[in-house]
Amino acid sequence: MKSREHRLTPEERRRDGFGTSTKFIFSPGEFTVYPSSLPDFFPPIYRCTCKMESFDLPTLDGLHLVPGLCEGVCLGAKASLIPFVGTLPHTAQL
Numbered sequence: 001m002k003s004r005e006h007r008l009t010p011e012e013r014r015r016d017g018f019g020t021s022t023k024f025i026f027s028p029g030e031f032t033v034y035p036s037s038l039p040d041f042f043p044p045i046y047r048c049t050c051k052m053e054s055f056d057l058p059t060l061d062g063l064h065l066v067p068g069l070c071e072g073v074c075l076g077a078k079a080s081l082i083p084f085v086g087t088l089p090h091t092a093q094l
Contacts, residue, residue, distance in 0.1 A: 023055035 008016070027049060034048040073079075 021055040021057055023053045024050040025053065027051045 005013075030049070030051065031046075032048045032051070034045040034050070034052070036042045036044045069075075
């Protein structure tokens with residue numbers, strides 16, 4: 001993207017930047033209107049059953065991040081809880 005960034009308008013740069021995080025909370029009795037992020041392509045959601053609140057992501061104040069994976073973690077086909085073609089025994093012929 002860096003090679004194309006100079007072509008963006010100021011509005012497009014603001015749109016593509018980081019903003020506040022939003023937390024969506026299910027609220028069955030309360031209908032709200034959720035505005036479209038692309039109004040020229042998608043309509044707003046008129047019967048949205050979620051409340052939207054600003055959410056501040058937690059920080060690592062006083063903690064340190066341990067890089068890498070925990071010991072014993074499973075990767076690839078061993079990590080899958082749902083079977084898929086890569087984990088199911090199968091044969092094929094043409």
